[in-house]
Amino acid sequence: MRKRVVITGLGVCAPNGVGLTDFTYAMQHGKSGIRFQPKLKELEFGCQIAGEPLIKDNLVEQYFTPLQLRGLNASGIVYGVIAGTDAWKDAGLPISPKESPDWESGIIFGTGILGVDKFRESIHLVDDKSVRRLGSTTVLQTMASGISAYLGGILGCGNQVTTNSSACTTGTEGILMAYERIVSGKAKRILTGSCSDSGPYVWGGFDAMRILPRQYNENPPAASRPMSATASGFVPGSGAGALVLESLECALERGAKIYAEVLGGAVNSGGQRGEGSMTAPNSEGVQRCIVDALENAGISKSEVDVINGHLTATAKDTVEIKNWSEALDRQGTDFPFVNSFKGHFGHCLAAAGSIESVASLLQFGKKELFGNLNCQDLHPEIVKIVDASRIPQKTRAYRPRILAKASFGFGDVNACVIFGAFND
Amino acid sequence: MDKEERYQKLKDIIKIYLPEDVSVGDISEESHFINELNINSANLVDIILDVEDAFDITLENDDMDQMQTVKNALEIIELKLSSK
Secondary structure, eight states: OOOOEEEEEEEEEETTEESHHHHHHHHHTTOOOEEEOHHHHHTTOSOOEEEOOOOOHHHHTTTSOHHHHTTOOOHHHHHHHHHHHHHHHHTTOOOOOTTOOBTTEEEEEEESSOOHHHHHHHHHHHHTTOGGGGOSSHHHHHSTTHHHHHHHHHHTBOSOEEOOOBTBTHHHHHHHHHHHHHHTTSOSEEEEEEEEOOSHHHHHHHHHTTOSOOSOTTOGGGSOOTTBTTOOSOOBBOEEEEEEEEEHHHHHHTTOOOOEEEEEEEEEEOTTOTTOOSSSOOHHHHHHHHHHHHHHHTOOGGGOOEEEOOOOSSTHHHHHHHHHHHHHTOOBTTSOEEEOTHHHHOBOGGGHHHHHHHHHHHHHHHTEEOOOSSOSSBOHHHHHHBOGGGSOSSOEEOOOSEEEEEEEETTTEEEEEEEEOOOO | OOHHHHHHHHHHHHHTTSOTTOOGGGOOTTOBTTTTTOOOHHHHHHHHHHHHHHHTOOOOHHHHHHOOBHHHHHHHHHHHHHTO
């Protein structure tokens, strides 16, 4: 029989809550993390709002040494180290002694682009013929795998330590990479997750594509409207989410608490064929990904009772709902409950899949379904497919059994992971 | 700035780069940055930048190669300051 894999630790650094306690409260009570960004206004962005985690200076000092903090100018690393270290501690795992790493534990922690502000700093120095002033950490802060490298050193992990990158599917893909490595017996546990930098240099390209909302600069909490008739683009976000995946055997052996089980999943690409393109999904690819995920998990279409969608608050939300409906062959009141947490904290790009998975998994323990935000006016095309009662407007009591979480990204890439309530 | 002040200033710079098992009290004029103070060789680059900022001097590549011990560093700093 295939090795069973469970989730034993969670950590998060989200725009609406840093740390599990604050984040859980924010998700239960529909607290928004989307705020006006003076810097974006100053730079004359169309969209001047974003979801950015609020990190206090004295919090950072708990995670980094004074030496690590010198010249640290990579927000993604700060978010990722906070979330990753928290997940490790939440799982009750020790930090490896100085002499020897934990050979059975690895890290797969993704990002889209890292250390953008540090890179900008360096570019100015280089152009100014001052390359020698870059210091010793420019490379470490700007290499994509900087995040897994920082975490690997802090925790002392001796198994695979790597960084994956697949646009907005990064976090969800990482969970499946971790799952597969444990199933194949190559690692006992993997800290997985993803992070995304904050700031104008990350978000600017999206503003230029005119896919961000421009009419909510005065009313940020109402801006991100997944599944709404008045959705007008995704709100950019940043942060990090982290999960400790572990073989059931190991988790039981050390008496760890178990949030839920990873039952399986799938990743694929629509190949930018058919209706797919660099920026739009091929629906056939999306549907295959969902169907393959269920098959891999050994779950029938009728068993899925909760969906956490990608649902970014663009015109594509309707297409996504249609894809779920066709893939699962379910509609109306028979459609699973569906939520999108981008209403709370926007689209955290590479960090989206991991932060949203952390929120999805918290629902198992809390025996709740977190409500959607800003979709009282459901899109009429969505209501034709899904009965409004399946789209909770408020957090409600519920015991999730099988939750499907999907993320889709630029490059026409898809990932779908199936989480199950843990019962032994 | 006298010699003692320069030494103190340099020690303040080095302090942050010391590994956990080496204390400020372990620093002497004869200390070798890498072999005795166990400073990560990558961080020598940062110490040099900090020295430049703190003393308002510029160190050349040759100066950097010669900076093996605390004493070397003090000599180079003194030379640069006197030729300012």
